[in-house]
Amino acid sequence: MEKNNTDFKEIEEKWKAFWEKEKIYKFNPNSKKKIYSIDTPPPTVSGKMHIGHAFSYAQQDFIARFRKMHNGNLFYPFGTDDNGLPTERLIERLEKVKSKEMSRSEFIQLCTKTLKEITPTFIQDWKNFGICCDYDFSYSTIDNNSQKISQKSFLDLYKKGEVYKKEFPVLWCPECQTSIAQAELEDKELDSLFSTLKFKCEHQDLLIATTRPELLPACVAIFINPEDKKNKKFVGKKAKVPLFNFEVPIIADKSAELGKGTGMMMVCSYGDKFDVDAITRHKLKPKIIFNKNGTLKIKEYQGLKIKQARKQILEDLKKDNLIAEQKPIKHPVNVHDKCGIEIEFIPDEQWFIKILDKKKQLVKQGKKIKWYPEHMFKRYKNWVEGLEWDWNISRDRHFGIPIPVWFCKKCGEIILPKDSDLPINPIEIKKTCPKCKSQAIPETKVLDTWATSSLTPQIADSLTGNKIKLPFSLRPQAHDIIRTWAFYTIVKSYLHEKEIPWKEIIVSGFVKLQGEKMSKSKGNVIEPQTVMEKFGADALRFWAASSKLGEDLDYQEKDLVAGKKFITKLQNASKFVFMNLKDWDGKKPDKLKPLDELFLTELNCSIQKCTKSFEDYEYSKAKQEIEQFFWSNFCDNYLEIVKKRVYQGENQEKKSAQFTLYKSLLTIIKLIAPIMPFITEEIYQNYFKKFEKETSIHTCEWPKAEIVQKDLNALPAYILLKNILGQIRQEKTKAQKPMNAECIVSLEKKVYEQLKEMSNDLKNVTNAKEIQIGKFEVEFL
Secondary structure (H helix, E strand, C coil): CHHHHHHHHHHHHHHHHHHHHHCCCCCCCCCCCCCEEECCCCCECCCCCCHHHHHHHHHHHHHHHHHHHHHCCEECEEEEECCCHHHHHHHHHHHCCCHHHCCHHHHHHHHHHHHHHHHHHHHHHHHHCCCCCEEEEEEECCCHHHHHHHHHHHHHHHHCCCEEEEEEEEEEECCCCEECCHHHEEEEEEEEEEEEEEEEECCEEEEEEECCHHHHHHEEEEEECCCCCCCHHHCCCEEECCCCCCEEEEEECCCCCCCCCCCEEEEECCCCHHHHHHHHHCCCCCCCCECCCCEECCHHHCCCEHHHHHHHHHHHHHHCCCEEEEEEEEEEEEEECCCCCECEEEEEEEEEECCHHHHHHHHHHHHHCEEECCCHHHHHHHHHHCCCCCEECEECCCCCCECCCEECCCCCCEECCCHHHCCCCHHHCCCECCCCCCECEECCCEECHHHHHCCHHHHHHHCCCCCCCCCEEEEEEEHHHHHHHHHHHHHHHHHHHCCCCEEEEEEECCEEECCEECCHHHCCCCCHHHHHHHHCHHHHHHHHCCCCCCCCEECCHHHHHHHHHHHHHHHHHHHHHHHCCCCCCCCCCCCCCHHHHHHHHHHHHHHHHHHHHHHCCCHHHHHHHHHHHHHHHHHHHHHHHHHHHHHHCCHHHHHHHHHHHHHHHHHHHHHHCCCCHHHHHHHHHHHHCCCCCCCCHHHCCCCCCCCCHHHHHHHHHHHHHHHHHHHHHHHHHHCCCCCCCCEEEEECHHHHHHCHHHHHHHHHHHCEEEEEECCCEEEEC
């Protein structure tokens, strides 16, 4: 076992170095061949590749490798996503610092230094896994070129009137201390207390239930449904807020649901999006009680974090007998996807891209793209139709691409840089207002990560001197970022070019362990580095090819074991074939034996199926087809049938078998090469390179199916031969005889006639002294 481990490690190291040295994955922008272009997901620099990366990147790599062989010219760049909040949180964790406690320049310097140290190791994980990107065409979402393209996008959209700045109750993360976009929200089920509190109106109790008593000091109104017969007498009056003893108006509004709780609801600034809407509609004056760091700024509870204040206020309410009822509940709460902390709505001035007025156009754009699986378009459509806010593209953080703008405080003029000055950091450059000559103030906010990642096709294309242009051939990604990466890229391509970013999109699923999604918090994480150490990259890729697009896949070690067995069998079969090709002249005989022709016809049928499966992104079907053909047709049947011919056959019959063995094995390793690149390169270089012209198996042409109708017509005879062979083997097993036991085989006349031309091969493989006509029988000698 140890030797095998050493073997695959040596094989992987050898061919990684070879691919890099020989530039096997180099994109040729000057080639006349049609380009197949992939808008690769730039993984967030997070320390190392995780199993989800391995799963989804393997699946796109199967397609990339197939297209390289099939089309001949592949553009498959590599990017890293290393700007904005995810990077800040990584650096804070690694360096044990808080960005908000450091000066901006110090923190940016620390980010840049740390990224320089960790990124090469991070990228190496992808190389180790055999991802065939052209790493010379690589980008980072924070490099100067990406900054320039991202800032130019902002300026172009601002000039078109698609970008605006507005003070508004934005989604705010008190942990990350930044505004966020709707796409960054996740639902999390949390434990809470549902408390029914005693408000007062003209000495009567008004019972109102809430999970957020800390918002009582922010209460601006009480809503009662106008059809609420029981409570409508209170409409137009004032209600006294418990504990804080100030009065708020009681207003008739249909958003207070009949039959829900007590039928009355408190409106606060701001508990949720409904509060934002209600306060805007009724022109109520908001009371903002939260600081941006998630602490309260009202005197009695000054400086307490939101959850601390909630606990303290409940205790104070209980003490004053202001709680009528209380019960524990579980309910979904919006949290920030980067940190898992509940979001708040806090008024702040932020930058937005207009998208709410374009929902119909954006659905149409999505419909123009071919989605694999098809039902994933529905997720995209539902997301677009459910949008409630324009796209908030500004972030209150240190590390990111600066928003290239200055303001004049005196006259309100917004000052933009020239395109030729990009990339630019407004903080580092002083500007004077061109209108009133006052000193301009630089924008300190940075762009949201997705404001740049939404431009990955344009960034990648810029590396080629704009030889690709939109739309790219393919976008591969996971289903959890349809609402972000897919959606935002479609938005930007529509706003800038009125074009779709790619013709097709493939969507992968998640990796699970015993039916549960893997996560560090659950402690059920499998690391691909550990798996590759034990089983090798090819075995892990073999596992990743087991599920259909869009489907989640359970991690099971037995699938890795199956992958290793396949590799071992492939090596042994190759060794056997070439042991018997030592005296072969490398030429195709003038005439092949009927059995060999029919076997190659069946192989051609498999080529057709595999090619169509890869073209339709059904790599799991291709894998099944190759696996079945290799194990059953090639190893169990054909190799056994022709053994005697290659050992003892006469000149032409031996050469026919030798040619067929060579051609079929080369075809098999080409078909499986997109899925298992290391072992196929090893076999190609060891055995085939001296006969073939190509430097690597991965630059070879994809096999073409050479099917002749007459061979297809004769194929049933070959299938019949395999069936009869299976039956004879069964008879030997039943009689507890070895497979090489001598026998006489009787076949029905019709069967005998169909197999007449292949009877010698049948005799050889079954060790039959004679094949005669009669009722099917196997007689042992």
